[in-house]
Amino acid sequence: MSATKTLFDKVWDSHVVHKIQDGPDVLFIDRHMVHEVTSPVAFLGIKNRNIPVMHPEKTFATADHNTPTINQHLPVADPLSANQLRMLEENANEYGISYWGLGHAKNGIVHVVGPEYGITQPGATIVCGDSHTSTHGAFGAIAFGIGTSEVEMVLATQCIMQPKPKRMRININGKMSKGVTPKDVALFIISQLTTSGATGYFVEYAGEIFRDMSMEGRMTVCNLSIEMGARGGMIAPDEKTFEYVKDREFTPKGADWDKAMAYWETLYTDEDAIFDKELTFDGSLIEPMITYGTNPGMGMGISNDIPMANDVQGGATTYQKSLKYMDFNEGDSMMGKPIDFVFLGSCTNGRIEDFRAFASIVKGRKKADNVTAWLVPGSHKVEAAIKDEGILDILTESGFELREPGCSACLAMNDDKVPAGKLAVSTSNRNFEGRQGPGSRTLLASPLVAAAAAVTGKVTDPRELMVELV
Amino acid sequence: MAYDKFDILTSTAVPLPIENVDTDQIIPARFLKATERVGFGDNLFRDWRYNQDNTLKEDFVLNQDKFSGKILVGGKNFGSGSSREHAAWAVYDYGFRCVVSSFFADIFRGNCLNIGVLPVQVSAEFLQKIFDATEADPTTELEVNLKEQNITLLSTGESESFDINGYKKNNMLNGFDDIDYLLNIKKDIETFAESTPL
Numbered sequence: 059m060s061a062t063k064t065l066f067d068k069v070w071d072s073h074v075v076h077k078i079q080d081g082p083d084v085l086f087i088d089r090h091m092v093h094e095v096t097s098p099v100a101f102l103g104i105k106n107r108n109i110p111v112m113h114p115e116k117t118f119a120t121a122d123h124n125t126p127t128i129n130q131h132l133p134v135a136d137p138l139s140a141n142q143l144r145m146l147e148e149n150a151n152e153y154g155i156s157y158w159g160l161g162h163a164k165n166g167i168v169h170v171v172g173p174e175y176g177i178t179q180p181g182a183t184i185v186c187g188d189s190h191t192s193t194h195g196a197f198g199a200i201a202f203g204i205g206t207s208e209v210e211m212v213l214a215t216q217c218i219m220q221p222k223p224k225r226m227r228i229n230i231n232g233k234m235s236k237g238v239t240p241k242d243v244a245l246f247i248i249s250q251l252t253t254s255g256a257t258g259y260f261v262e263y264a265g266e267i268f269r270d271m272s273m274e275g276r277m278t279v280c281n282l283s284i285e286m287g288a289r290g291g292m293i294a295p296d297e298k299t300f301e302y303v304k305d306r307e308f309t310p311k312g313a314d315w316d317k318a319m320a321y322w323e324t325l326y327t328d329e330d331a332i333f334d335k336e337l338t339f340d341g342s343l344i345e346p347m348i349t350y351g352t353n354p355g356m357g358m359g360i361s362n363d364i365p366m367a368n369d370v371q372g373g374a375t376t377y378q379k380s381l382k383y384m385d386f387n388e389g390d391s392m393m394g395k396p397i398d399f400v401f402l403g404s405c406t407n408g409r410i411e412d413f414r415a416f417a418s419i420v421k422g423r424k425k426a427d428n429v430t431a432w433l434v435p436g437s438h439k440v441e442a443a444i445k446d447e448g449i450l451d452i453l454t455e456s457g458f459e460l461r462e463p464g465c466s467a468c469l470a471m472n473d474d475k476v477p478a479g480k481l482a483v484s485t486s487n488r489n490f491e492g493r494q495g496p497g498s499r500t501l502l503a504s505p506l507v508a509a510a511a512a513v514t515g516k517v518t519d520p521r522e523l524m525v526e527l528v
Numbered sequence: 529m530a531y532d533k534f535d536i537l538t539s540t541a542v543p544l545p546i547e548n549v550d551t552d553q554i555i556p557a558r559f560l561k562a563t564e565r566v567g568f569g570d571n572l573f574r575d576w577r578y579n580q581d582n583t584l585k586e587d588f589v590l591n592q593d594k595f596s597g598k599i600l601v602g603g604k605n606f607g608s609g610s611s612r613e614h615a616a617w618a619v620y621d622y623g624f625r626c627v628v629s630s631f632f633a634d635i636f637r638g639n640c641l642n643i644g645v646l647p648v649q650v651s652a653e654f655l656q657k658i659f660d661a662t663e664a665d666p667t668t669e670l671e672v673n674l675k676e677q678n679i680t681l682l683s684t685g686e687s688e689s690f691d692i693n694g695y696k697k698n699n700m701l702n703g704f705d706d707i708d709y710l711l712n713i714k715k716d717i718e719t720f721a722e723s724t725p726l
Binding site for chain 2: 073075076078079080081082084086088089095096098099102103107109112113123124136138139141142145179181182187188189191203204205206207208210211214215216217218219220221223253254257258284287289317318321353372373375376379469470471478488490491492493496497
């Protein structure tokens with residue numbers, strides 16, 4: 059028997075405290091991120107059991123899901139949201155957990171600030187009561203979302219109990235074509251696998267297309283792993299990863315850095331390692347993508363027509379119900395459909411690279427009059443970079459305003475709700491019925507597609523607006 | 529949080545023959561603002577149950593008097609989307625103790641097991657039989673036997689077995705939860721923590 063291992067096996071196996079016969083593994087968790095929505099009942103649980111947080115130094119709390127994106131200096135108007143935020147602050151203080159609340163310089167979306175401050179590290183196990191925790195897999199970490207009962211387990215014992223998922227590798231070689239971003243690559247993969255195609259698996263993304271991506275781009279890809287049902291997704295760390303991680307607040311320094319590097323440099327899939335499932339795509343064929351239905355698997359190249367019910371996987375009834383909700387017809391073209399809202403932001407596309415991409419299209423153009431645009435940075439750090447790089451000037455010049463950081467219209471827990479019937483082009487991660495507000499309709503797309511829609515007022519192929527590079 | 533023991537459940541079922549039922553439908557995000565685990569059943573399938581003016585959508589299955597019971601039967605890929613345990617809480621709080629589908633999303637399945645709702649995965653064919661039987665006669669009963677790991681359509685006697693790992697099965701039969709287990713091995717965890725590189 060060969061001792062070859064996948065990247066996933068290496069990280070998982072080295073974190074197993076205990077194996078249960080005919081049961082789950084007890085997995086040690088290196089980093090636990092906590093936010094206001096999925097934590098109160100977990101804290102209540104340990105309070106009722108009268109036990110402390112086992113490792114407060116491995117636990118980090120930030121407020122993001124519920125927070126307003128304007129006037130953050132004022133008290134939060136919604137009493138229920140305000141109460142949840144207050145509870146998180148009280149719990150963090152009581153148990154000695156770092157807390158980056160509303161107004162704190164380091165505040166932002168949990169999956170944006172984790173990497174920014176070096177909490178996210180290669181080879182770590184990272185959990186959070188949020189399914190997009192898969193984002194952190196971009197660093198070669200095993201990162202996934204957990205339920206509140208598991209949040210309580212991690213607070214109490216720094217462990218969770220999970221059966222080991224199967225292994226899948228998705229290989230994509232080739233270069234991203236003009237107008238194609240990591241978001242399009244991810245939406246393409248999900249459209250091929252459907253929203254349940256990777257359920258039960260942990261995915262490793264491999265190949266030239268991912269190697270070429272920035273860390274921000276890799277985060278976007280790993281972020282969306284959950285949308286095809288995967289437990290998580292990861293990319294082997296490389297020089298780009300180590301360069302990104304180096305010298306951040308919570309990353310090891312000096313001799314500790316050398317020790318960490320010695321571990322991190324072992325984090326790759328051995329040549330002969332076996333995956334339970336392996337898929338390969340040609341990256342050069344991927345187009346700018348857009349969704350037309352009510353799950354992220356219902357996506358296609360922007361210039362295509364909406365598929366006929368008979369041509370899609372799954373039940374025709376569910377498919378037609380979805381198109382009826384969207385008020386679209388089989389065979390429709392998406393191009394030219396008038397839109398009402400544009401949302402740039404979220405843990406999927408709320409990073410500096412996403413704002414650069416958006417600005418590259420809107421520069422020298424004006425926001426369309428029929429469009430309401432919400433531009434929401436993922437963190438204060440992203441917000442500062444937008445200002446420092448002169449992107450804010452471009453946006454302002456084009457008639458856009460920048461809001462304050464948070465999850466915002468991605469899940470519409472705050473006031474950023476798309477009204478019923480309105481159509482939004484969003485860079486976030488879910489187009490479920492009512493996701494962005496009751497009755498709202500969402501088209502998921504990249505920051506480039508969102509920008510093209512924002513200046514034309516309709517679904518537009520961003521390639522038509524891109525300046526030719528000579 | 530400890531929960532009720534699960535042994536044999538005999539009940540009528542509520543059919544929801546839709547695929548990819550996501551957690552935003554099970555409980556929309558705007559109802560996640562509570563700080564205690566109470567009242568989530570009121571908002572189970574909120575936007576499918578109620579119109580925007582809070583009047584009932586008469587044709588939705590939970591609003592049809594003829595359908596009731598402790599077993600919810602959903603289409604393929606039930607519970608996709610978010611990790612919000614609130615979705616499982618809403619299912620439980622409404623009165624369901626078991627969800628049957630031909631395929632479950634990972635995190636939702638785990639959340640159900642952690643709070644005492646039994647996810648039962650059956651074949652696509654058996655799922656269709658259950659849908660057909662309950663829609664033809666809403667008084668049709670199902671028996672879910674955890675110990676024997678099978679589910680039976682009592683009207684015809686047709687039965688199918690389902691998978692659950694031995695550890696979780698024992699937990700559900702006895703109403704144990706994972707934290708008790710973990711606290712019992714706390715010493716091992718502490719020793720392990722000292723050796724971790726990060």
